[in-house]
Each structure stands twice: as structure tokens, then as C-alpha cells.
Amino acid sequence: xxxxxPAGLIRPVLTLLLAASGAAQSxxxxxxxxxMDWVPYLNLPPELQTERARHCKGAYTDPLRxxxxxxxxxxxxxxxxxxxxxxxxDTVKLSGDVNLxxxxxxxxxxxxxxxxxxxxxxxxxNVVFREPGILMTGDSAWVNSQTGEAIMQGGSFLSHxxxxxxxxxxIRRRExxxxxxxxxxxxxxxxxxxxWALKTEGLELDTENGVGTARKAKFTIKDxxxxxxPYMQFPIDDRRMTxxxxxxxxxxxxxxxxxxxxxxxxxAPNYDLTxxxxxxxxxxxxxxxxxxxxxxxxxxxxxxxxYIPKDDKYKKDVPDSDGxxxxxxxxxxxxxxxxxxxxxxxxxxxxxxxxxxxxTTELNVRQSTHLAQRGQLDYLGDxxxxxxxxxxxxxxxKDIRNNPYKKLPQMSLRRTAAQEDGKLNxxxxxxxxxxxxxxxxxxxxxxxxxxxxxxxxWIFGFLKGTAKYRHLxxxxxxxxxxxxxxxxxxxxxAPMASLDGGLFFERDMTWRGNGYLxxxxxxxxxxxxxxxxxxxxxxxxxxxxxxxxxxxxxETRFSGRDRIDDANQVSAGVTTRIINQESGDExxxxxxxxxxxxxxxxxxxxxxxxxxxxxxSAIAAEFGFQPWQDAVFSSSWLYDINNDRMDETHFLLxxxxxxxxxxxxxxxxxxxxxxxxxxxxxNQVDLSTAFPIATHWALFFQTLYDLDENxxxxxxxxxxxxxxxxxxxxxHQRNLNQEFGxxxxxxxxxxxxxxxxxxxxxxGGVGTRVTSIIxxxxxxxxxxxx
Numbered sequence: 001x002x003x004x005x006p007a008g009l010i011r012p013v014l015t016l017l018l019a020a021s022g023a024a025q026s027x028x029x030x031x032x033x034x035x036m037d038w039v040p041y042l043n044l045p046p047e048l049q050t051e052r053a054r055h056c057k058g059a060y061t062d063p064l065r066x067x068x069x070x071x072x073x074x075x076x077x078x079x080x081x082x083x084x085x086x087x088x089x090d091t092v093k094l095s096g097d098v099n100l101x102x103x104x105x106x107x108x109x110x111x112x113x114x115x116x117x118x119x120x121x122x123x124x125x126n127v128v129f130r131e132p133g134i135l136m137t138g139d140s141a142w143v144n145s146q147t148g149e150a151i152m153q154g155g156s157f158l159s160h161x162x163x164x165x166x167x168x169x170x171i172r173r174r175e176x177x178x179x180x181x182x183x184x185x186x187x188x189x190x191x192x193x194x195x196w197a198l199k200t201e202g203l204e205l206d207t208e209n210g211v212g213t214a215r216k217a218k219f220t221i222k223d224x225x226x227x228x229x230p231y232m233q234f235p236i237d238d239r240r241m242t243x244x245x246x247x248x249x250x251x252x253x254x255x256x257x258x259x260x261x262x263x264x265x266x267x268a269p270n271y272d273l274t275x276x277x278x279x280x281x282x283x284x285x286x287x288x289x290x291x292x293x294x295x296x297x298x299x300x301x302x303x304x305x306x307y308i309p310k311d312d313k314y315k316k317d318v319p320d321s322d323g324x325x326x327x328x329x330x331x332x333x334x335x336x337x338x339x340x341x342x343x344x345x346x347x348x349x350x351x352x353x354x355x356x357x358x359x360t361t362e363l364n365v366r367q368s369t370h371l372a373q374r375g376q377l378d379y380l381g382d383x384x385x386x387x388x389x390x391x392x393x394x395x396x397x398k399d400i401r402n403n404p405y406k407k408l409p410q411m412s413l414r415r416t417a418a419q420e421d422g423k424l425n426x427x428x429x430x431x432x433x434x435x436x437x438x439x440x441x442x443x444x445x446x447x448x449x450x451x452x453x454x455x456x457x458w459i460f461g462f463l464k465g466t467a468k469y470r471h472l473x474x475x476x477x478x479x480x481x482x483x484x485x486x487x488x489x490x491x492x493x494a495p496m497a498s499l500d501g502g503l504f505f506e507r508d509m510t511w512r513g514n515g516y517l518x519x520x521x522x523x524x525x526x527x528x529x530x531x532x533x534x535x536x537x538x539x540x541x542x543x544x545x546x547x548x549x550x551x552x553x554x555e556t557r558f559s560g561r562d563r564i565d566d567a568n569q570v571s572a573g574v575t576t577r578i579i580n581q582e583s584g585d586e587x588x589x590x591x592x593x594x595x596x597x598x599x600x601x602x603x604x605x606x607x608x609x610x611x612x613x614x615x616x617s618a619i620a621a622e623f624g625f626q627p628w629q630d631a632v633f634s635s636s637w638l639y640d641i642n643n644d645r646m647d648e649t650h651f652l653l654x655x656x657x658x659x660x661x662x663x664x665x666x667x668x669x670x671x672x673x674x675x676x677x678x679x680x681x682x683n684q685v686d687l688s689t690a691f692p693i694a695t696h697w698a699l700f701f702q703t704l705y706d707l708d709e710n711x712x713x714x715x716x717x718x719x720x721x722x723x724x725x726x727x728x729x730x731x732h733q734r735n736l737n738q739e740f741g742x743x744x745x746x747x748x749x750x751x752x753x754x755x756x757x758x759x760x761x762x763x764g765g766v767g768t769r770v771t772s773i774i775x776x777x778x779x780x781x782x783x784x785x786x
Contacts, residue, residue, distance in 0.1 A: 299334020
């Protein structure tokens with residue numbers, strides 16, 4: 001709550017409005033405060049029937065929640081209702097259902113006296129003190145109308161917004177709006193079901209900063225003592241504060257019992273630190289550290305690491321290791337003056353097994369076959385985009401013999417000026433890269449493309465012609481074979497041209513009484529690129545792009561810049577959409593298309609493929625359907641018309657309701673066309689759900705199942721109990737680690753792990769490892785604090 005100080009010493013004027021309605025109003029207020037503004041769930045207005053209210057079977061409703069808080073009550077007049085009143089000098093005596101109001105501040109009692117000179121008042125009997133978001137009740141009270149200070153004897157308190165309540169022998173609401181309580185109890189639980197409470201000799205609640213401070217605190221469950229702390233601080237809302245978080249508990253088959261106790265240090269509003277001592281019983285003691293910083297120039301930083309001085313289990317499994325293992329990472333992103341953008345993504349581990357064996361609890365690190373180590377600076381001009389990047393990778397997949405090339409550095413420049421309709425637009429893209437490697441051919445590569453395009457668009461379609469010249473230049477350093485190495489400075493170039501055109505047709509339609517717009521969008525794309533023999537050229541970073549519907553309209557079939565592909569082909573495709581005219585939502589789309597080749601493709605990477613000699617590509621199709629707002633179905637296919645077989649099939653059905661019910665059903669089939677015996681077709685089903693099975697219980701489930709091997713690659717099952725004032729989650733995960741980088745390599749070992757997450761609402765809680773696992777494996781799931 002924000003404290004409003006008076007602009008000056010303005011003495012309030014006490015206006016006595018004695019009305020017969022006073023008694024009826026006070027009786028309604030007394031009934032309202034009997035259960036501290038608690039309203040059962042079914043009696044709540046729709047806007048207050050939140051997920052938290054459902055778990056709590058009700059909610060606190062603040063009758064003053066819609067009042068304007070811009071004006072301080074100390075600058076307002078005092079209005080009063082009472083059965084009787086009399087003036088004794090400078091003191092006004094009120095009795096019989098006394099109701100006072102001063103701006104948004106409301107008070108009531110059986111009797112009251114008010115000092116018009118000092119601006120102080122005393123109330124006795126069934127006292128109620130209200131401001132938006134705050135309710136205090138008691139036997140008697142003293143109030144300062146100029147400062148807002150109030151002292152309540154034998155009372156209770158409620159903070160509607162923070163969902164906290166309690167009682168105390170004495171409640172003092174200070175001028176700075178901090179609430180002090182003596183011999184007090186504190187809980188987040190509703191009045192109908194008090195599971196836990198914090199009972200203290202002294203309690204201070206700072207709602208402005210979201211901090212609670214307790215002295216000589218006894219934590220009780222169902223009125224039974226559970227533990228004692230002489231002093232503690234805790235958050236009373238979702239803001240984080242300095243102190244120990246709830247411990248992170250787990251157990252996995254590779255390390256045994258895993259216990260972590262994070263300590264969070266809220267150093268300043270824009271930077272903080274988390275220190276996590278951690279014990280893995282079969283490996284030893286270790287520590288993690290995470291630091292975060294947010295600044296106007298340096299941007300957002302997240303960096304840290306973990307260290308275990310002696311991993312007993314790893315030293316036993318790998319005899320030549322001393323057991324010392326570590327991880328470091330940094331993640332940064334900034335945008336300065338809408339022009340300069342920086343990006344850092346760096347992760348390094350001591351050994352390839354670290355992430356699988358140990359992992360992390362608090363750190364923002366994801367496992368991958370290649371850990372990026374990249375720093376990048378971009379300049380975003382009005383017409384140009386410039387970029388300089390330093391990049392390398394640490395490979396942690398055991399089957400990959402060589403790390404990717406290092407780019408130290410890579411610099412690029414691209415013209416990004418808007419393409420004006422009906423005018424000739426200049427195009428340019430250039431890239432210089434220095435490639436480094438421990439054991440392979442190294443050197444520099446310079447790529448340039450320059451050209452023009454001429455776009456024309458109408459309401460019924462578009463047409464765009466493009467012409468370019470692409471050029472490659474190398475300066476190679478043959479460290480592999482110094483005598484008969486390749487040409488040290490090869491270069492080549494080739495022209496290309498394309499013509500892209502499409503039409504738009506629309507018609508109105510109705511379905512089940514609703515109006516829709518259906519489109520039909522045929523498109524033709526002709527691409528020609530001259531052939532240049534590129535035999536013997538190095539391949540630093542180039543591979544074939546994954547073929548899909550969008551790929552048939554691209555001007556290259558390769559990623560990277562080591563190949564200038566030849567082409568003489570035309571692509572034909574058509575898309576239809578159905579759009580809800582009222583909401584603008586696209587409820588259905590479907591696309592199908594194919595490439596027709598007039599010549600064989602001669603430029604390739606790796607071994608030549610038979611498909612490069614075929615006269616047409618596979619038929620590519622995509623389909624999406626949203627039958628209602630909560631459900632989405634998407635699918636894609638690749639059908640090889642030459643061999644009369646399906647090459648790829650993917651589909652995903654996702655259904656999500658407002659009550660955290662999520663269902664995902666996915667299927668992936670992909671034919672492997674290579675010759676490496678370690679790899680095979682992918683034929684997998686992916687099922688996942690987050691499903692409330694009762695008011696307080698929810699089930700989490702995910703499995704990735706390999707239909708060819710009749711084996712589950714990854715399983716997750718979890719159970720949550722989410723009460724109004726506490727929550728616990730248990731998640732068990734099983735995964736098969738692959739020897740090869742692909743998801744279809746040989747299985748080498750199985751890992752099982754169980755993790756527990758516990759939270760006392762109103763006292764903070766843990767929400768890192770278990771939450772991130774569920775969000776990663778169940779598509780669309782986002783954890784809620786409610």
C-alpha cells in the first residue's frame with residue numbers, strides 16, 4: 001500500500017449526519033466482518049471466481065476495492081452517523097452504532113469520542129477500521145485522523161490483496177502503513193480451513209515492500225507446534241526477498257539423494273544473487289551460484305555456475321579423472337537506443353557427462369548436444385543491418401567425432417531498406433567469416449550477393465521479379481595435408497533470377513449461423529541459378545535445409561554459405577484460409593505444393609542423392625484447424641510421388657481450457673534417407689497432459705514412445721496437491737540416454753529421478769526445478785502461484 005502524506009496541516013471538519021439508516025448499516029457491516037469479508041466460491045461474482053478462489057472454496061471481497069485512492073483521507077472531512085451525539089468542549093461524544101468516514105477510510109464502533117483539536121479519536125465496542133485492501137477489527141481502538149495511525153486492542157486483521165489474516169492482543173497500523181502486532185498469529189489460510197499458522201510474540205507486516213518480520217515465531221500445523229525460530233523474515237506477496245528459500249529435494253538413479261538449500265540475496269532492485277549449497281549423496285558436496293543484473297546499457301544479464309571439488313562416483317566410473325567437475329554459463333541481451341543490440345549465450349562444462357549426471361537446480365541451463373559459446377553485436381540502421389559474431393560450440397554428444405568450426409569472428413552486412421512497390425530496389429548481403437578448428441582445414445570465407453528486385457502488388461495479388469549475383473571467395477590454410485592440399489584461394493560466382501507471383505480470392509460464407517471469410521491463394525515461383533562446379537570446395541557450416549511447404553518458395557536449398565546452388569525449377573502451391581469475420585481468428589488453413597525441376601541438381605553437400613535427379617519434389621502439405629478457441633490441430637506431410645510413399649508425417653492436437661486442463665497428442669514419422677547404419681527412421685508418439693482430477697488434485701503425465709522399438713524414450717508422471725494455503729508437487733522422470741546425437745541412436749543407459757516441490761503460500765516457496773521440468777515437457781503448461 002502506498003503512503004499518502006498530507007499536503008499541509010488541514011484540520012478536518014466533523015460533520016454529524018444522524019440518520020435512522022445508521023443502525024441498519026452498522027448491522028450489515030457487523031455481519032459482513034463476522035467472517036472477515038469471506039465469501040463462498042458459489043456466491044462470488046464471476047470476475048472473482050479465480051483459480052485461487054476455487055482452491056480456497058471462496059475469497060475475501062473488499063467492499064472498498066473500487067474507491068479512488070488518489071486523495072489522502074487526512075485532507076478530507078469526517079462524516080459520522082450515530083444514534084446519539086453531544087459536544088463537550090472540543091470533544092464530540094458519539095454512541096449507538098457509530099459510523100465514521102474520512103475519504104476512503106471507514107470506521108465503526110458502539111461508541112466513540114473525537115478530539116476536534118488534536119484530530120484523534122477513540123472507539124469502543126465491535127470496532128472496525130477499513131481502508132481499501134485493509135480490514136482491522138477489535139474491542140477498542142485509538143485513531144489519528146491526520147496521519148492514519150491506528151491502535152487496536154484485542155483484534156484481528158486482514159489484507160485482502162495479499163490474502164493474509166491473523167489476530168493479536170494489540171494491532172498498530174503506523175503512519176507509514178506498516179502493521180505491528182504483539183502476541184499475534186499469521187496465516188494465508190482461509191477462515192474456514194486454517195491448516196497452518198505462524199504464532200509470534202512480535203510481527204511486522206510491510207505491505208508496501210511485501211515483507212513480513214516475525215520474532216520468537218512458532219510454526220504450527222492444525223494448532224500443533226512444528227518448529228521454532230527466534231527471528232525470521234518472509235515475503236507476503238509474490239516479490240522475492242533476501243533469505244533462504246524452501247529446500248529443493250530429489251533423488252535420481254545416477255547420484256542418490258539430492259538436497260539443495262538456495263539462499264536468495266536481494267541486493268538491489270536491478271540485481272540479485274542466489275547461492276545454493278547442494279549435497280548429492282553418492283557424489284559429494286557442491287555449490288551453485290546465480291547472479292542477475294538489469295541495467296540501461298548492459299541490458300539483462302544472467303550468469304553463474306556450479307562446482308563440485310570431488311565427485312566420488314565419477315572418479316570411480318572414470319579412473320583417470322580427479323573428480324573435479326564444474327559448469328559456467330552467461331546469458332545476456334540488451335538493446336541500446338533502438339540501434340545497438342548485444343547477445344551473449346555461453347555455457348561450458350568440465351566433461352561431456354556433467355549435465356546428464358548432475359544437472360542444475362537454480363541455473364538457467366538446458367541440456368543440448370552442442371553447448372553454445374557465442375557473443376554478438378548488431379547495429380540496427382534505418383536501411384542496413386550490421387552484425388559481428390564470435391561463436392564456437394562444446395560438443396557433449398559422444399558419437400560426434402569433431403566439434404563444429406569456430407567462427408572467430410563472423411561479420412555480416414545486409415541492406416534492409418523497405419522494398420517500395422513499383423520501383424527498382426537495390427539488394428545486398430555480405431558476410432566474412434574466419435573459421436578455426438583443432439584438426440580440420442581452416443581459413444577465411446567471403447560471401448557477397450548483390451542484386452535488384454521489382455515488386456508490384458494489387459488488391460487481388462502480387463508479382464515480384466528478382467535478379468542477383470552471388471560470389472564466394474576463400475583463403476584456406478591446409479593444416480591437414482600441406483603438400484597436395486586444395487587450391488588455397490578458390491573463388492566462384494553465379495547469377496540467379498526468380499519470379500514470384502500470387503493471387504488472392506475471397507468469398508463470404510456462413511457456418512452454424514456465424515459469418516466467415518474464405519480465401520484461395522494460388523502461388524507460382526520460378527527460380528533459375530547458373531551452375532558452377534564446386535568440387536573440392538570446403539564445407540565449413542553448410543547443410544541441406546529441411547524440406548517443407550515453405551521451402552518450395554526459398555531461393556536456396558542450403559543453409560550456410562559454402563555452396564551456391566544451381567536451379568531451374570518452378571514451384572506451385574495453393575493456400576486456403578477460413579477466417580472468423582467477427583473475431584478475426586483464423587480457424588482453418590491448408591496449403592499444398594510441389595517443385596517441378598527442369599534440370600538435375602548438380603551442386604550438393606556430402607554424397608549425391610538420387611532425389612537430385614528426379615523431375616519433381618515430394619508433395620508438401622500443411623494443415624491447421626481450430627475447431628474452438630481452446631483446441632488447435634496442426635499437421636504436415638511430405639509425400640514422395642516418385643516412389644509412392646510417405647516421407648514425413650507430423651501432427652499435433654492441443655487442447656487447453658481455462659481450468660488448467662491441457663491435453664497434447666503428437667505423432668512424428670520421418671524416413672531416414674542416409675546410409676549411416678547408426679541412424680534409422682523416426683516413428684514416435686508424444687502424449688502429455690496436465691489435468692485436475694479433483695478440486696485440489698492435479699495429475700501431470702508425459703511420454704515419448706518409440707513405436708519401432710516398443711520403448712519409451714522419456715516418461716514423466718507427477719502429482720500435485722494444491723490447497724488454498726499450501727502446495728506440494730512430486731514428479732518422477734525416466735529417460736533413456738542415447739549414445740548418438742540423434743533421438744534414434746543406440747541406448748546406453750537409463751536414468752530415473754524423483755523431485756519434490758513444497759510451498760507454504762504466504763511464506764514463499766520453491767518453484768524452480770520441478771516447475772521447469774513440467775513446463776518443458778508439457779506443451780502449453782505455465783505454472784501459477786494460485
